[in-house]
Amino acid sequence: GAGVSQSPSNKVTEKGKDVELRCDPISGHTALYWYRQSLGQGLEFLIYFQGNSAPDKSGLPSDRFSAERTGGSVSTLTIQRTQQEDSAVYLCASSLGSGSANEQFFGPGTRLTVL
Amino acid sequence: QKEVEQDPGPLSVPEGAIVSLNCTYSNSAFQYFMWYRQYSRKGPELLMYTYSSGNKEDGRFTAQVDKSSKYISLFIRDSQPSDSATYLCAMSAGRDDKIIFGKGTRLHILP
Numbered sequence: 016g017a018g019v020s021q022s023p024s025n026k027v028t029e030k031g032k033d034v035e036l037r038c039d040p041i042s043g044h045t046a047l048y049w050y051r052q053s054l055g056q057g058l059e060f061l062i063y064f065q066g067n068s069a070p071d072k073s074g075l076p077s078d079r080f081s082a083e084r085t086g087g088s089v090s091t092l093t094i095q096r097t098q099q100e101d102s103a104v105y106l107c108a109s110s111l112g113s114g115s116a117n118e119q120f121f122g123p124g125t126r127l128t129v130l
Numbered sequence: 131q132k133e134v135e136q137d138p139g140p141l142s143v144p145e146g147a148i149v150s151l152n153c154t155y156s157n158s159a160f161q162y163f164m165w166y167r168q169y170s171r172k173g174p175e176l177l178m179y180t181y182s183s184g185n186k187e188d189g190r191f192t193a194q195v196d197k198s199s200k201y202i203s204l205f206i207r208d209s210q211p212s213d214s215a216t217y218l219c220a221m222s223a224g225r226d227d228k229i230i231f232g233k234g235t236r237l238h239i240l241p
Binding site: 019050056057058060063071106108113114116118119120121122123124 | 136162171172173174175176179218222224225226227228229230231232233234
């Protein structure tokens with residue numbers, strides 16, 4: 016079946032502009048995660064959605080970052096007033112349930128470059 | 131001290147060699163340990179999953195956990211050029227807890 020898809024695959028923007036990144040999880044997966052991966056920094060957790068529960072936003076680095084998940088499926092990560100340090104690969108993952116008991120399936124990521 | 135430490139590499143070894151990848155951690159509550167493999171321009175994929183201490187083998191791959199030393203390892207036997215990727219360790223305290231990832235080690239298998 017189809018895996019996790021993300022769009023766009025690449026995004027180049029100018030400093031100060033807003034960007035929206037999209038994630039389509041695997042159908043039926045209730046948990047959805049956003050991570051950021053910078054060179055030499057590993058996977059940095061950003062935000063986590065589980066079913067109808069309030070999202071865990073503890074990893075968002077600033078109030079310029081927000082995310083929503085509509086209808087328990089598609090998710091959008093929005094970065095307002097982008098800065099050069101926001102340049103990274105943004106990865107989305109989904110799983111059947113929460114925590115390490117459920118394998119996270121990752122999308123290919125969106126490579127964001129802020130000029 | 132970061133919760134999970136992993137040498138970023140790169141690590142270059144000849145084809146056929148045994149590869150040893152390692153992570154150390156500081157949180158003694160971690161009980162679930164994972165290894166993910168990430169090819170260039172792709173998302174990570176789960177390779178091995180272990181609970182508590184001990185070894186787990188899957189084909190050419192062996193995952194080893196030493197909770198007393200807070201040290202985990204991934205061994206790759208008879209390494210192949212197709213094993214060239216970044217390997218990330220990951221761990222969590224409970225089944226429903228957030229997973230903490232290492233920075234990843236870049237591995238190059240030389241033909």
